[in-house]
Structures are given as structure tokens and as C-alpha cells.
Amino acid sequence: MARRRQIYEGKAKVLFEGPEPGTLVQYFKDDATAFNNQKKGTITGKGVLNNRISEYLMLRLAEIGVPTHFIRRLNMREQLVREVEIIPIEVVVRNIAAGSLSKRFGIQDGTVLPRSIVEYYYKSDELGDPMVTEEHITAFGWASIQDLDEIMSLSLRVNDYLSGLFLGIGLKLVDFKLEFGRVYDDQTDEMTLVLADEISPDNCRLWDVKTNDRLDKDRFRRDMGGVEEAYQEVARRLGILPEGGPRDMPGPSTVQ
Numbered sequence: 001m002a003r004r005r006q007i008y009e010g011k012a013k014v015l016f017e018g019p020e021p022g023t024l025v026q027y028f029k030d031d032a033t034a035f036n037n038q039k040k041g042t043i044t045g046k047g048v049l050n051n052r053i054s055e056y057l058m059l060r061l062a063e064i065g066v067p068t069h070f071i072r073r074l075n076m077r078e079q080l081v082r083e084v085e086i087i088p089i090e091v092v093v094r095n096i097a098a099g100s101l102s103k104r105f106g107i108q109d110g111t112v113l114p115r116s117i118v119e120y121y122y123k124s125d126e127l128g129d130p131m132v133t134e135e136h137i138t139a140f141g142w143a144s145i146q147d148l149d150e151i152m153s154l155s156l157r158v159n160d161y162l163s164g165l166f167l168g169i170g171l172k173l174v175d176f177k178l179e180f181g182r183v184y185d186d187q188t189d190e191m192t193l194v195l196a197d198e199i200s201p202d203n204c205r206l207w208d209v210k211t212n213d214r215l216d217k218d219r220f221r222r223d224m225g226g227v228e229e230a231y232q233e234v235a236r237r238l239g240i241l242p243e244g245g246p247r248d249m250p251g252p253s254t255v256q
């Protein structure tokens with residue numbers, strides 16, 4: 001394949017210029033980070049599995065009318081997406097207490113929340129992704145009130161749908177993180193919001209319904225072992241484990 005221009009290298013993915021204007025290629029790496037980059041490692045096969053898992057979930061969400069950046073999967077580690085202007089906010093939806101919420105409020109891990117809670121964090125590695133309110137987001141111009149209304153309603157729809165989908169395969173969707181971006185819609189001549197980035201066990205907490213086993217990145221964060229197997233198990237239950245397992249592919253060739 002022709003060498004492509006690299007646009008950005010993040011912690012889990014590399015973005016390349018896509019074949020047509022307004023498109024990007026997302027390359028999924030095996031690199032894993034936690035605690036704002038303080039812990040680094042690799043999870044063999046993670047990129048292959050997250051590419052499939054995110055493809056699957058974005059396609060299902062598109063079917064229920066959630067606009068997403070996903071266009072098509074290109075190969076084991078790459079997918080073609082629409083280029084968006086990322087809103088620098090991580091939207092976290094929580095159904096069950098875990099992680100920083102348990103810590104901040106002293107709520108025991110696993111406590112079912114009285115209702116789903118949506119939180120916003122400012123995407124900034126330097127600042128450690130600080131939690132922000134709608135006031136910060138609108139005052140600093142990261143998104144408008146209208147954007148936030150839409151982000152909130154889309155996030156809750158994603159939560160309802162994915163909670164049901166995962167429950168159907170014996171998994172509790174404890175919490176997850178979403179990113180949104182803006183694209184120009186030539187039908188309406190306006191900017192519209194779409195779901196971007198990825199949805200995978202890197203940014204969802206998924207617990208087995210019967211055993212409460214963690215099938216997500218917490219296994220890596222907490223050195224629990226069985227990390228690769230957990231990602232594979234999620235793909236297997238979704239019915240999308242690649243034949244022959246998550247075989248490896250050479251890394252991307254890049255033009256800086």
C-alpha cells in the first residue's frame with residue numbers, strides 16, 4: 001500500500017490522511033496507557049480487536065440513527081472514518097460506581113447508581129483531563145448549549161442501546177467514554193455532531209453479569225492478568241472474533 005501522511009499519533013491510535021478529502025484512516029495500536037500516561041504497556045492483539053469491536057458498535061448505533069464518523073473497516077488494524085473537528089470533551093456515562101467516581105465520593109465499586117450520570121472532562125494530557133461543568137464548556141467556547149443538549153441526548157441513547165446490547169451477551173455496561181466531533185452537512189449547510197473516536201474495552205467498563213469479572217482495560221490498570229483474553233472474550237461474545245484470533249500485522253509505514 002502507498003505510504004500515507006501521518007496526521008497524529010495518540011496513545012492508542014494513529015491517524016493518517018484518508019484516500020478522499022474529508023476522510024481519515026484510524027490505525028489501532030496495541031499500546032496501552034493508564035493513569036494519564038504514567039503506566040504504559042502493550043496488549044497483544046488489542047488493536048485488531050478494538051478495530052472490530054468499535055466497527056461493530058458504531059454500525060449498530062448508526063442503525064438506530066446515531067450519526068457516527070465510521071465509514072468502513074479497511075483491514076485488521078485500520079478503519080476509514082470521516083474527518084471531524086473534535087470537541088475537546090470526554091463524555092463519561094456511568095451506570096454503576098467504579099473508578100474515579102467511587103474514589104471521589106467514597107462509593108463502593110459496583111454500587112448501582114440511582115440513575116445514569118453523565119460527566120464531562122476536558123481532553124488535555126498536560127492537565128490530566130480535568131473534570132469540567134457545562135459552565136466551563138460554554139464559557140471557554142468548547143461547545144454551545146445546543147451542542148451540549150445534543151451531546152447529552154445522544155450519549156443517553158448510546159447508553160440505553162449499548163446497555164441492552166451488552167446485557168444480551170452477559171455483560172454489564174458499568175461506564176464508558178465518548179468523543180464527539182463536528183462535520184459539515186451539505187444537505188443542511190450546517191455543522192452537525194457525530195460520534196467519533198472509538199468504543200471498545202479501552203474506554204468501556206464491562207463486567208460479567210454472573211461473576212462480575214472485569215472484561216476491560218481495568219485488568220491492565222490493576223495488573224490483574226488475562227488482559228488479552230478479556231478483550232478476546234468481548235469480541236467472541238459479540239460474535240466478531242477474527243478467525244485464527246487477532247493475528248498481528250506489521251506496523252504502519254509513515255511519512256512524517
Ligand SMILES: Nc1ncnc2c1ncn2[C@@H]1O[C@H](COP(=O)(O)OP(=O)(O)O)[C@@H](O)[C@H]1O
Nearest residue numbers: 010011012013069081082083084086179196197
Ligand atoms: N473522526 C475523527 N476525526 C478527527 N480526529 C479524530 C476522529 N476520531 C478520533 N479523533 C481523535 O484522534 C485521536 C485518536 O487517537 P488516540 O490514540 O485515542 O489519541 P489520544 O491519545 O489523544 O486519546 C484522538 O485524539 C481523537 O480525539
Ligand SMILES: [Mg+2]
Nearest residue numbers: 010011012197
Ligand atoms: Mg484516545
